[in-house]
Amino acid sequence: EAGVVQSPRYKIIEKKQPVAFWCNPISGHNTLYWYRQNLGQGPELLIRYENEEAVDDSQLPKDRFSAERLKGVDSTLKIQPAELGDSAVYLCASSNPDRLAGGRYNEQFFGPGTRLTVL
Amino acid sequence: AQSVAQPEDQVNVAEGNPLTVKCTYSVSGNPYLFWYVQYPNRGLQFLLKYITGDNLVKGSYGFEAEFNKSQTSFHLKKPSALVSDSALYFCAIYSGAGSYQLTFGKGTKLSVIP
Numbered sequence: 001e002a003g004v005v006q007s008p009r010y011k012i013i014e015k016k017q018p019v020a021f022w023c024n025p026i027s028g029h030n031t032l033y034w035y036r037q038n039l040g041q042g043p044e045l046l047i048r049y050e051n052e053e054a055v056d057d058s059q060l061p062k063d064r065f066s067a068e069r070l071k072g073v074d075s076t077l078k079i080q081p082a083e084l085g086d087s088a089v090y091l092c093a094s095s096n097p098d099r100l101a102g103g104r105y106n107e108q109f110f111g112p113g114t115r116l117t118v119l
Numbered sequence: 120a121q122s123v124a125q126p127e128d129q130v131n132v133a134e135g136n137p138l139t140v141k142c143t144y145s146v147s148g149n150p151y152l153f154w155y156v157q158y159p160n161r162g163l164q165f166l167l168k169y170i171t172g173d174n175l176v177k178g179s180y181g182f183e184a185e186f187n188k189s190q191t192s193f194h195l196k197k198p199s200a201l202v203s204d205s206a207l208y209f210c211a212i213y214s215g216a217g218s219y220q221l222t223f224g225k226g227t228k229l230s231v232i233p
Contacts, residue, residue, distance in 0.1 A: 004162070033221075042209050042223025043163070056220065091162055105151040105170060105213045108221060110162035 002026065004111035006092050012117045018080035021114045024073070025094030032069060033108060034077050035091040043091055049075065050097070082118045089113040121146040123193075123210045125224040132200045133232050140195040140227045142210030151213035152193040153221070154184055158206045166208075169193060180204070200231045 005024040013019050025032050030051050035043035046065065048056040051072040060067065064083070069075040079086055093108040123144045132138045144150055151170055155163040167178025174186045184195045195208060210224040 006162075040225070042211070042226055044223070045220055048219070093163075105219070107153060107165040107168055109165065110155075112160070112162045115160075 004092055004094055004109055006090075006111035006114055008114055009112060010115050010117075012119065013082055014119050015084055016081040018078065019082050019116060020076055020078045021090050021092075021116075023075045023077070023092030023111060025075075025092070026096075026109055029094035029096050029109070030072070031095045031097050032075050033093040033095075034067060034075070035093065037089040037091055037113070039088070046077070079116075082116075084118050087116055087118045089115050121150075121212045121222050123152075123212045123222065123224040125208075125210055125227045127227050128225075129228045129230065131230045131232060134202055135199050138197050138200040138204070138229065138231070140208050140210075140229060142193045142195065142224060144191050144193060144210075144212050146212060150186075150193075152184075152186065153211040153213075154178065154182070154193075154195050155209045155211060155223075156206045157209065157226070163209065166195070200229075202231045202233050205229055205231045 007022050032049040034046040036046055037043040047060045047067050049069045052069050065079055067077045091110055091113045093110045095106050095108045123142055125142055153168045154166040156166055157163045166182050167176050169176050169186045177183045182197050184193055186193050207226045207228050209226045211221050213221055
């Protein structure tokens with residue numbers, strides 16, 4: 001089974017530039033998450049999708065961050081414009097909310113992440 | 120609101136010795152607890168989870184964790200550490216009440232010394 005795919009793996013940009021990250025979840029996983037992980041910290045949820053619907057975006061800084069999952073499969077997270085404080089690793093994860101697979105409290109499977117450096 | 124605490128930033132253990140990585144939790148309602156491991160430049164990998172049932176949970180790579188409700192703890196353990204176990208370990212908890220948000224601890228760096 002292929003894992004969660006993310007690209008690019010690394011991105012270096014200057015502040016005020018836009019940047020986008022792409023994620024393709026595990027096939028059949030309806031729930032997709034975007035996390036931000038700052039250095040020395042655990043991941044923090046930015047947004048959660050169930051199929052194409054963003055069901056929890058309470059922690060997404062909506063003034064500069066946006067996300068989409070148009071067909072309920074792959075997803076894109078965008079920052080525009082980027083700030084110095086956005087430097088972090090952006091992780092995508094997916095899970096299977098089916099009851100037979102453990103339901104909504106099932107484990108999440110993570111991609112390798114995109115390391116963003118804003119200069 | 121739910122939270123987990125990992126009181127040790129770093130744990131050092133000699134190869135072959137037992138290891139313990141500590142985690143305590145706070146939650147209203149039933150806890151759903153997880154351990155993940157992160158190797159350098161890689162995403163998090165699921166190790167094990169406690170949802171309900173036996174307090175001793177067995178997971179991947181020989182790891183296990185003991186759920187202790189009275190002490191609100193979920194410590195990760197392994198009887199004999201390997202050098203390849205050196206990594207960053209995260210404890211996490213799901214909130215209840217329809218949020219389904221996974222909250223992570225700050226992580227504990229485990230170093231296994233040959």
